[in-house]
Amino acid sequence: MVQKKHGQVVVVGGGPAGVCAAVAAARGGARTVLLQSRAVLGGNSSSEIRVWTRGATGAGNLFAEEMGVWGDFKMRNLYTNPDGNPVLWDEVLLDLVLKEPLLELCLNTYVDRVELENGRVAAVFGRNLLGDGYYRITGDIFIDCTGDGTLGVAAGVPFHLGKESQSEYGESLAPVEAEAATQGSTLLFYVKKADHKVNFIPPDYAYDMEYVESILNNGARIVSEDYGGSDYWWVEYGGHLNGALDEMQEVTLRLKKLIMGIWNYIKNSGKFNADNHTLEWVGNYPGKRETRRMITDYVLRQGDVETPHVFYDGAFYGGWYIDFHPSDGVKSMEDSCIQIPVSPYQVPLRTLYNSTVPNLLFAGRNIGTTHVAFASTRIMNTCALSGQAAGQLAAWCAKAGVGTDRIDEAAAAEVQLGLHRNDAFFPGTLVKDGKDLAPSAALTVSGTFGGTCGKPAGELLLLKDRFFTFPVRAGQDRAEALFNAPVAAALKGAWYTSPLPSRLLPGSPMGDVELTVAAGEHWAALPLPQIDAECFLTFVCGEDSTISLRTEAEQRTGFLCGRRDGTDYAYPCVRGDYDLLYGPATLTSGYNRPYGAPNVWISDHLPAVVELTWAQTQDIGQITLTFDPDLSKEIPSSHADKWADSHLFTPRPGMPPELVRAFTLELKGEDGQWRAIHTEKENWRRRYPIVPERPMAATALRLTVTATYGSPHARVFEIVVTPNLA
Known part of the structure; x- marks a missing residue:
């Protein structure tokens, strides 16, 4: 018997994109149904697959950690699951999804049929894999978060599968001729060390040692008894099978043979100190990288990723590398991956739909991109942000009773405002909320931190490619750094400016500089370039020196230093005219994260008080506070107990001390x-x-902050006060 369900918004697929799409749609006021074919949420990040989530910050962009709806999940995970246990990550996702009153969750429900009517999706049919349940789910708007474009194909939406030619979208990184191959899939495994010897007898199906040796050390494919988790991301197969959608069982079995063969090699070749090591967990469900990419009203391409620009319908952002993996996987003699750094870039709403099917949206891996752009957007944090954008758009369409064929610039602006109210970020676009009552209030605070540098607590030896970055205002001509040098020496490097700094792409070059630093520890004036607009200024060392930059213990938001090839950042002792840097005016500026400036109010002490006072009585329906969780560090879904240095990942020791x-x-x-x-x-x-x-x-409104997770200062990015928006 077919059971009937209905949602104003129906989301198919429960990975990062699907979870965020469903939550965003529900928070946008739409009754939402989320259908997930697996027993757990999270897709590739779930405990079934265990790929950790990464994004713009992991690719070197500072102060760029993805937030919004996805940030709620990540912050809750950091609080309840600080060790990054992937099993507990599943529970964080489930817990927050179940809290949404307008969201109905259907786990273990595989969609096997799509019903069309008059060029629109009328319903999907889902079979419960744990019993006899069979559902017909109707909806106003559907979101395809399957990763494979399953709904889109059934609805007749065209798609790309493989690599476009250079000429099709004008992409220098694309092959000269189109190719059918894609990026492959991966199975992961976890390793632990026991307190006794553990033997391993491989299954007969495992690849033999000769085969394993033939693939090792090609393109940095390295094994170790201490590796585990995402260290074996390079165990890839299936890219040459044209997406492998009809051969996933073969792909999975090949990957299992590889894992068992690799583990047999580690345990029994005699080349590793692995007597006490054993397999703790082996994946049985492969993490897919690339299958279908839908052809949408706008297809994101290489130029959009490499040279970010503003779209009128900018909806979310990316910032992971253009990250190519060879289609031949472990058989390839090429590098296991090629990673080209990029700055945070906008992605438009139009990549989420093909308006010929006006009630169908896409989010996650199957949005409208070329293969080259996909190499960046495929990363899970970006997929999650695309889900929030799709969910917000779906809720707006359901409420307005229109489809995507009616999304003009005015409609896009309304959707963009809804996203902004839910902590979305569009690099280069400042969204002003006309209903925000806070800017019209008189603003007073108990006191503001003067931006002074703290006591020196460490130092960074300024070798080649090491950097320090700090905020500057237009016309600023003075700043000093605290150096320590054993002998008088020259410090050579270059200046760069950017709205968001990066350890890999520091920004627009502003000229070379050479500074003579006297022996001993002392403050030295920095020869600043001409600064025409508020921004971050980054100095990158051009050669090795014997000079050290002193660092302080507590972060002043916007000040960072480190090395190009690492994420163990420190906080530079740099001073200047920073009395007003953390003033209260930023609380109502429209910015809720660093961009061009720190954009955060920092109090001079705790408790800290902010008061907003209006000349006339206001009807207040919601107050939204935005705090500082230190956006310069990653917050992944999970991680193994150990990981290879090549990941360039530094875990957080706990909750951010800056957070209220x-x-x-x-x-x-x-x-x-x-x-x-x-x-x-x-x-x-x-x-x-x-x-x-x-x-x-x-x-009037009064916020009193009484405690943080360690900082002696309260840090608040924004206070938004709105009437009832329902």
Whole structure:
């Protein structure tokens, strides 16, 4: 018997894109159904596959960690699962999804049929894999988050499979002639060391040692008894099978043969100290990299990724490398991957739909990109952001009763505003919320941190390619750094400016510089280039020196130093005219993260108080606070106990000390009395929305921060106050 379900928005696929799409649609006011074919959420990041999530920050872009809906999941995971256990990551995803009152979750539900009517998707049919349940799910808007474009193909949407030629989209990184091959799939495995000897007898199907040796050390394919988890991402197969969608069993079996063969080689070749090592977990479900990419109203291409620009319908951003993997996988003699760094770039809404099927959207790996652009957008943090954008667009379409064929610039602006209200970021675009009451209020604070440098606590030896970055304002001509040199020496390098700095792409070149540093420890004036606009200024060392830059213990948001090939950042002792750098005006500026400037208010002490006072009574429906979780460091879904240095990953030791932990929010009524409407003692969120039970008439608002996770200062990016937006 076919059971009937209905959602204003129906999401198929429960990976990062699908989870974020469903939550965003539900938070946007749409009754939403999420269908997931597996027993757990998370897709490639789940405990079934265990690829850790990465994105723009992992590719060298500073202050660029992805937030929004995905940030809620990541911050909750950091709080409840600091060791990065992939099993607990599953539970974080499930827990937050189940909290959404407008979201119905259907796990173990495989969609095997799509029903079309008048050029639109009318329904999908899903079979519950644990029993006899069979569902017909109707909806107003459908989102294909399957990764394979399953709904899109059934609906007749054209797609790319393989590599386009250079001439098709004008891409220098594409092959001269089109190719059918794609990036392959991977199985991962975890290793642990026991307190006793553990023998390993391989299954008969495992590849023999001779075959394993034939693939090792080609293109940096290295094995070790201490490697595990994502260290074996290069165990790839299936890219030459034209997407392998009809041969995934063969791909999976080949990968299993490889893993068992590799482990047999480690255990029994006599070349490794592996007597006590054993397999803790082996994946049985491959992590796919690339299959179909839908042809949408706009197809993202190499130029959009390499040279970021502003789209009128910018909806989310990417920032991972253009990351090519050879289609021949482990059989290839090429490098196991080629990673080309990029700066954060906008991706438009139009990559999420082909308006010939106006009630079908796409999110995740199957959005509209070329193979070259896909090499960057395929990373899970970017897929998650695309899901939030698709969910927000779907909720807007469902509410307006229109399809994507009606998305003009005005409609795109409304969707963009909804995304902005939910912590989306569009590099290069400042979204102003016309309903935000905060900018019209008089703003006072208990005190502001003056931006002074703290006591020296360490140092960074300034070898070639080491860098330090700090914020500067237009016209700034003075800054000093605290150096320590054993003898007088020259420091040679170059200046770069950027709205967001990067250890790999530091920005626009502003000229070479040579600075003579005297012996001993002292402050030295930095010869700044001409600064025409507020930005981050980065110095990159041009050659090795014996000079060290002193560092401080606590981060001043916007100040970082380190090395090009590492993520163990420190905080440089740089000083200048920074009295107003962290002033309260940023609380209502429209920015809620570093871009061009730190854009954060930092208090001079705790407790810290912010007051907004209006000349007239306001009806307040929601207050949204945005805190600082240190966006310069990654927050992955999971990780193994050990990992290879090549990942360039530095784990967080715990919750960010900069994050606000405890606060109280009060409103002053028309009677002049303050009333506490919310008290939080154990905050883990970056974005914290507070919705009173009913809109409240108030003449003032007061935020009192009483504790952080370690910093002596409160840090708040933004306070947004809106009337009831329902």
